[in-house]
Amino acid sequence: MTALIIAVAACAEKGSGPVLSTGDRYLSGSPAFDDYRLGVGDRIKVTVFNEPTLSGDFGVAADGAISLPLIGNLPATGHTVAEVIAAARARYADGYLRLPKLSGEVSTLRPLFILGEVSSPGSYPYTFGLTAMNAIATARGFTPRANHDIVRIRRQGETEEVNYRLTPELRVYPGDTVHVGERYF
Structure with missing residues (x-):
């Protein structure tokens, strides 16, 4: 027993x-790291070509967004870095920059x-x-x-x-x- x-x-x-x-x-x-989905606590390095004041290291906040200069918050949780960069490029092209060129990578998981x-x-x-x-x-x-x-x-x-x-x-x-x-x- x-x-x-x-x-x-x-x-x-x-x-x-x-x-x-x-x-x-x-x-x-x-x-595969290409399909890595961002989450709260991740940080991504965004580089805007010829715009050092818009480039930097940005964290995914508790609300699931990253805040970029001039364009504000972009949804990031559940998205890949490529998707976030594409959304940022579209926002910068909408009246802020002519032909914006951006790149991004995960800097901290x-x-x-x-x-x-x-x-x-x-x-x-x-x-x-x-x-x-x-x-x-x-x-x-x-x-x-x-x-x-x-x-x-x-x-x-x-x-x-x-x-x-x-x-x-x-x-x-x-x-x-x-x-x-x-x-x-």
């Missing part, structure tokens, strides 16, 4: 729902958050191609009570954590919250 109670408690700690070990987070190689049974939980800068194991290592590794088999990950903007089998191929994305649970035996 005691063994059954311990087994049920261990399963409950792992979170509700199935444990995934396949899917887009397990794909080999790096995801939104941070990753690590909770639970790691030595230093907190917010960490995201680096492209980061895996869950790398993220845990960044947080100075597991505590002695940590579950080394399963992690729970919540994507930015979602409300539910999803259980994933912890493997070297498990990727995390900017804005993710990685939760390392406790094991009981």
Whole structure:
């Protein structure tokens, strides 16, 4: 009877729902950066050719927009950098600049958050191609009570954590919250 109670408690700690070990987070190689969708906390470097006062590093604010000189706010959350640059180019061409030439790139990705049974939980800068194991290592590794088999990950903007089998191929994305649970035996 005691063994059954311990087994049920261990399963409950792992979170509700199935444990995934396949899917887009397990794909080999790096995801394409061209289709990266901006989110709150990202920063993009915008260069307006021959207009240094209009160029700069701009952050995606809590309302999901970036604020550019002269043209004001542009929606950015959920858009690629190319889409934001195209919208900015159209706005600058609408009475501000003749034939505006713009370029843009992501300068800073939104941070990753690590909770639970790691030595230093907190917010960490995201680096492209980061895996869950790398993220845990960044947080100075597991505590002695940590579950080394399963992690729970919540994507930015979602409300539910999803259980994933912890493997070297498990990727995390900017804005993710990685939760390392406790094991009981």
